[in-house]
Amino acid sequence: MKCFIYFLLSLNLVSAQDRPNILWITIEDTSPQFIGCYGNKNASTPVIDKLAVEGIRFTNAFSTGTVCSPSRSAIITGVPTYKMGTGNHRSNYPIPDFIHGFPYFLKKQGYYTSNNVKTDYNIANEKAFIEEAWNECSNTASWIGRETNQPFFSVFNFAESHQSRTMSMSFDWYVKNVWNHLPESDRIADSAFEMPPFYNDTPEMRKQFARVYNSIKLTDNRIGALIKKLEKDNIRENTIIFFYADHGEGMPRGKTNGINLGYRVPFVIWFPEKYKHLSPWGKAGTVSSELLNFEDLAPTLISLTGGDAPDYMKGCVLLGEKCSKTRKHLLLSSDRADNGTDLMRTVTDGRFVYSRNFMPFMPEMRYIRYIEIADITRHMRADYKNNKLNALQKQLFKIRPAEVLYDIENDIWETKNLADNPNYKGILNKMRKQLKTDILKARDIHFAPEYEIGLLSKSGTAYEYRLDKKNYAFKNIYHAASLSGFRGKETTQKQIKLLKSDDKIVRYWAIVGLMSQDTRFVNSYKTDLVNALDDNYSPVAITAAAILYNCFESKVAENRLKDFCKSDNMDLALMSINYLLYVDNKIPFIETIKKIHELPKRNYNVKAACMDFLGILGLVDNNSGTEN
Template sequence: MDCNYKLIIALFFIVTNSVLGQERPNILWITIEDTSPQFIGAYGNTEARTPVIDQLSKEGVRFTNAFSTGTVCSPSRSAIITGARTYEMGTGHHRSAFPIPDYIHGFPYYMKKQGYYVTNNRKTDYNVANVKEFTQETWHESSNRAGWWGRKGSEPFFAVFNFAESHQSRTMTNSYEWYLKHVLEHLPKENQIAEDAFTMPPFYRDSPQMRKQFARVYNSIKLTDLRIGKLLQRLEKDNLRQNTIIIFYADHGEGIPRGKTNGINLGYRVPFIIWFPEKFKHLSPWGTGGVVSDELITFEDLAPSMVSLVGGRVPDYMNGRILMGNKRNTPTDYVILSSDRADNGNDLVRSITDGTYMYSRNYMPFVPEMRYLNYVEIAEITQQMRDDLQNDLLNPLQRKLFSPRSPEVLFNIEEDIWETNNLIDSKGTRKILKTMRTQLDEKLIKSHDIHFLPEYEIEKISKNTTPYEYRMGAEYPFKQIYSAASISGKKGESVIQKQIELLSSKNKIVRYWASMGLMSQEKGLLDKYQTQLINFLEDDYEPVSINMATILFQKYNDVIAKKKLIAYCKSKDSHLVLMTINNLLYVDYKEPFIETVQFVNALTTHKRFVKDACKDFLHITGVTNY
């Protein structure tokens, strides 16, 4: 009797769970690499060939204001998987892998607790320390074999599939021969996009050589579309489509020069579509059937939305909005975005957008949009662009990519999709500019943006705590630091005087930002301060000393500054070496450092990005034996 009773109870729970599993939606995520909506048919590009993606849009919901919270994969994916801001966690620098608090989990961890079978096929790139343990805790399976087919019975699933066919390696970086073998040969002739069958973005020279390279973008995305179609066919074959919500998006902007890694709309904005089966259409607050929404969405919203959708409690550290379901949050008026170091190229950009305008603040504006990144530099399209620059074949807009950036840019991203007209000095946008500046400042101050520390410093503090926890302590007086950083890139006598005054601050990070700001000042205005600048060459905080040495060598060919830069190139600390060589990439007279950089390039003790910076330096100085 006792055994029969237990058996009945067990069967009851099995049947109940099975029914509940059928009533809860499966969720399929289709993530593609490095793609902007400008190259998708559903977003108005009649030259694109993306029928599978376009059909999802026609039957579902297409979002016109969806943004990645980073402009390169690992920061973007750290925000996706945790729901926490990169500039709070310290995960904004590409593949830095600093520790995060133990209580921050990958969001599928919470979906598992709600009875979902969760899989990832296959890319992770979460940019956190102990990533193997983090990944194991997050997923039931994460591999190239993972999928809904591994579940037991009819339990609901959450399955992620990552498609690399549109990655930058295909669209520009790998050789043209590699592209032919791995992309074009996989496309039937009738599906191939010819080199004369599309419109070139205006910031590229419209030449046969550039068209040959740029056709790679369209064909790589076409191959991606075909592969997505095969996945959806398998979903249909397994009779699961009618129970599955499909979410499609790219992990950040297009993998082309000026796109990916740049803190502008072309780096942030992504295609984003949600498809609901008939039985779950009630879960869409936007409707279905070709609906277009201009609601602002960022990747911070994905984790809390998924946890809430399956009935879980959203943890406090998740900053984003819940997009759907009965706990949906009110849409926001603006979102904050960020772009930091990518590969060997240091940077710090913070952006704000309301969907119509995007304002970006460049805190290191001496670095151009076409900054030196080895993964970009080895591409034939980049080499063609630099050849065209040298041969004076570019128009003013195209040449501008190679010049120092404005410290502030404001673009109307609805009317100016290629961001060619900076409205920062326009009288008609003064009000929106003032509002966006204020909102951005307030948000960064509230968040205590940890990336206003040099990465060298974040590495040190990570030995004892996490950047996420450190940023809110008394040791990080962010308002004071931000006050110094907020004038970086601005020019003029009064700014120089303030920056020189800040060089005497007791706070080393304030001094760092004062020195960073002086990097953008013109020689004519600095001349009368030369003696004072020399006095700060011996600052005991290495990042300050590196910047001051760079300034004094670039402006005055100072011998002591040169010796210091050579010494820092030979430092045992990879961050200091990378910072020094990155600075040297933008000085006019590079010859005195060639031998030293060759020496550093031959070492095997530094992080990979140091070697990449060395390669860039040696390439542009004409050295071939590296």
């Protein structure tokens, strides 16, 4: 119906129109709950709100990934991370030669393309990739460099709402870089907003959370200045404006977590009068509940500018002559963020969000250095330790369930997991089935451990490897992975049996599943775990060592973990240290971790995991990074 309406509106008009300019305004780390036009009366976002009133506001827009580089990988290529192998934050693996940044196709259609300035595309050979995609990519790039009457596609990335401003950098740094750039009348006080219920409502927490509102306010001011420049250059009436955030809010429980708060983003498209016929959603001020994600942006822009999207782009064309039928659900993904490994997959129909935790032995507040250095995290962990949190707030620090189901229409802060509610059994089963169907169809490459992706990327690409049914027996792999997180005697028995599989990745998921089991179910299988300690596939041996050490205080396992922590393979080292963050007795590893942190050629993630380990024990100051 959407495309039919567009057809009627545009009949006999398209050929008479010049091609539109396109301006992308992207902001960082922001959920719609903190934007005025999405219902937050405490927010001050008049520029964004006006765009929404005059344009089309989307309530069901989702990022493809919950941290910047994976989401930007999906945006620039039009390929979701779970197909490309780009879901792990700043991993930089090769992609097939036939996949280009979508502005490359716009250039071929005569558009001038500029990017100001963030790239972070999470792929190998990024410099050549950028040069191919953009006419200009710099902190001064704009539409200015185009030829006379040449249409442009210009991107402006605003970092004012980034997690560095809202939490990670010191409060003094925030004052210097955000607060001092706001007129006094724009500043939002600590008492001028409602706290999300999963945070403790204390003066210390309010002081930190006010940073979110003020950073978004500064962002709104910056967007206003850009739009004035567009008007000053007399090109606004020839320009379609897209506004969106790269993923959810950059605060604890949002960014990096595969729930609605990590995925859902504000998204607005503004059409000038000249191009209003291109909107299939109707008149200005319309609010659309259509489902869209970042996989859709590349094919939409290529189609809008007169081209045909390549076959590898499977996203929907949102507007224009070739717009796609609206879909009924989306598959979303969340993987490693910095040193915090994870794997979550999500299905949403817009109202319900169903997320599957495949590594639930880690809490939502898992250890990620960029989050740990923040004052707000320090307050949260101190309040948890001192028993000052309610049951909901404590849940952020406990192991996760295998699956969560939230009704976003009635529970926007995701406080009530409906997965165990018998009244929602039908919805749960439907979404479980849909998730399985979509993952199997995609042949999700991130069910291979990152260690494996690193190895195969030396001679090929993860995108192509996942299609190799002989070497990547995905149906069997997913069967093993689908057990992970479900706890019980029967599931444990199945996982122990899968430890004898000929497929190394099946064995990996069997042992990862055992990592999430209750100790009382694992205790009967010590011999099987000892045998797994000698597995020729290192990810299996490492995980077996972590279980044996944590459950049985095995000295052999302890020594194996110490050796793996020192590995020159950064993926194996990170896996080992990451497990140590969640074992009960960390004391025997202190000297090993201190030495590893000082070893040469350790990458950022390994060093960050070391710092998190030492920070847990109070051996480093999380604010300064120095030893106590």
